Amino acid sequence: MTEKRVVFLVMIAALLFGWPGRGYALEASVAARTVKAGSPITVKGHLDPGQDLYVVVATAKLFKPADAAGAKEKVKLTKKFGDTAIPPNYYVITNRPGTMATPELSAKGQTSGIFAFPPFKYQVRVNKLKKWAAIPEAVRGMLSPISTADQWKFLTYTHEKKFGINTISKERPIGGGNARMVLTGYATQAEAWNRGVSLSLDKKSGAFSVTMTPYKNIAPNTRLAVYVNGKKIDTVTVEKSGFFYGTANTYMNPLVVTFGAFIIGVLFVIMGAAGGLFTAAFQITILGTKGPLGVNAANTIKPTNLFLTLCSPVTGLMNYFKEKRFAWPVALFFAVGILIGAFWLGPTYSAKYLPMKAYKFYLGFICLVIGIKLFFESLPSSIEKKKAMKAIVQKFNAAAKEAKKSGKAIELGKVEIKKFNIVKFDMKFWGETFVARPLVMLFGGIIxxxxxxSFGVGGGFMFMPFMTTAMGYPMYLAVPIALAGTFATSCGGIAKYILMGYQPDWLMAAGIAVGAIAGGMVGPKIQKKLPEIFLKRMLALALIIVFLKYTSVIPWLR
Incomplete structure (x- = not known):
């Protein structure tokens, strides 16, 4: 009986105090239960001597594909991962990163399609995540709240594939490669993804300390669960660090938004177009617009851009209407075509086929085209041609002003159609006869x-060449029609994106609009005091740099 009692007491003691070597002696705590976004989290404690360390910092609330706010994203993610739930932000800090990932060179950039060749396709060093089956079973038990192969597969997608990164984890990939996930101390493994991470572990005593900084744009009041070797030890709440744009999902000083947009407004005046392109680059590179969880970043950038192009042409259009300088038979078919393309076609295909990776890449090529165009416009021959065109416009403006004073503006500004034909007809406008081609304008507008x-821009960079070169209209006829086209693009695009569940960040859009309008008012005064050739060449250079960055041609710009 005495022997049985001893065994029984030993068993009770084991249950109360833990079996030797099973890790129940774990003691750990976080240095602070609240941290500002972009600030480090520190975890300290003791393990059983000889144990390896696996600290997990992960969003407490899990995300599954059905939670995606974007319609296209929801369909795509559900098809791939069903109802699998994962934390959007997930980091493992360990003294044995090799159990889960292997540093290696990986092909990134344009890995498929017509541009799948260097320099658009490139090799970059990444921390390649292993398959779930290749991770030791003992280690898998340390990765809470991840416990299944499906969850690990989903996590891998959100850290290694650009669509997953830009839709869920949101953290900028390191050097154009993967987002951070499996980490260790930088002193131990001096890789780019480990920068800012410190880890110390004394295996003899079991004492450890870990410090790492999660993604800097985690939303305010987000709760991060902290696990040590599979056991949840605490929760850290993220506090806001500055002004947070909820839909854009980024921290940014509103003054930066407005001032940046002011510069864009000035540049828009100098260039005469491409305000949407500059705004897109501004959102991507400076503001860091990421979009809500479950929405690809590009699908927030596009409608926010269109808010700018919705506001910018209003004043000009009103003036042209008042001065009877709006050739409505031409503008009507053009605007209808644009509305069809901007509402029924552009956003639908863009949301599906132009996620952030493709959006940036092709936006870069558009910037290259505009940059080359600006450079040629800075050549002496182009400057002289522009002066001649400007003289014609000034002559027309003077005539229009005189007609307004004499009361003839109403008569001269009246559009006279000799004989309407859907294919081609002549119209008289301000004493000149022009050929209108409704079908050409309609189909051109649709395209x-x-x-x-699709790119969330007004389209002025296309409209003006189409009007003046393809249709042969003078500037004073083309400009009002192009403004109407920009307005139509914005109305159709914004409406469709919103109906699809892609909201612009209204606060950011308002700041951009205010700044751009102010820049548009000040721009003409600045333009007169600065050399046009120098300005255009500097802008051309800036656009070419954007091309190099967004196409990842130069490694240090990735």
């Missing part, structure tokens, strides 16, 4: 409206 709304 350009689709392209413009």
């Amino acid at each position: 350009m409206g689709m392209i413009a709304s």
